[in-house]
Amino acid sequence: MAAGNTTTGSLADSLDTIAAAARSRRQFDGVMPQLVDRVELDSNTGTVWKEVLLANLAAQAVTENTVLDNPQQYDDSAITITPEMVQIQTFITDKTGRNLSSKVLAKMGSMPGEAMMRKKDQDGLTAADASTQLGAAGTPVQTGDVAAARYRITSNATEPGPMPISGVFHGFAIKDFYDELIGGSGTYPVPDGATATVFQSGFNLPIANVTIHEDGNISIDSSSDAKNFVFSKMAWVLVEGMTIRTETRREPHIGGGGDSLFLTDEYAYGLRNSNWTFEIIGDATAPA
Secondary structure, three states, X not given: OOOOOOOOXXXXXXXXXXXXXXXXXXXXXXXXXHHOEEEEOOXXXXXOEEEEEEOOOOOOXXXXXXXXXXXXXXXXXEEEEOOEEEEEEXXXXXXXXXXXXXXXXXXXXXXXXXXHHHHHHHHHHHHHOOOEEEEOOOOOOOHHHHHHHHHHHHOOOOOOOOOOEEEEEOHHHHHHHHHHXXXXXXXXXXXXXXXHHHHHHOOOOOEOOEEEEXXXXXXXXOOOEEEEEEEEHHHEEXXXXXXXXXXXXXXXXXXXXXXXXXXXXXXXEEEOOHHHEEEEXXXXXXXX
């Protein structure tokens, strides 16, 4: 029998270790679904979304002596997009649910939805990879690349692209914009204005009226290059066949019983006009 105060040290074997907090590995949910045109496929209208484009008509000069007999024909073309299913399933046994910290379980509950958002962003980036390319591998991206894409979109001779126009870049590429704007800082005083703002807060300015968004889901290849994108909102259409659906299913026959969770979505990205979207490739080496 020991004499003295009872402390956590004296009862160490009786105290369970319980998680006081929980977090999941951070990820980029992504920005692509928010930056493109989104439409819903109406119920009971088939599995394919179709949009018709009418070609322009041409007017002509006439005089008082002209007998106009030159009707302009209406011509059309169409794009079709078929949404595809995306799912995720998780399964947690009853025993796991009884014994895990409630904080861990609560955090686990949000992770399937986060995975679906990441997948939707990555699919948008994959679709945009078909864009006309600007920039050069092994070379830092420049603000001039963004401006070039912007004006090639809005001044396209066949069909000028509408605003808004967005830029989606890996953060390592955005660091090149930062370096371009504050070049000389440390040698010379930082002037007021855009340079001072970027120096203090990081690069968060539009370039040629193109809003710049960071997306860490952009992949970097083995040569440390990344494909970034500048596009009009109307260049891409995200057709959604349904709102995301959540379902649970009781599984008493697996592992002594448990619950399966299913999240289901249906969507596809489609290209309206290839002249309204550009891929800007450039070096994305991790900043030193």
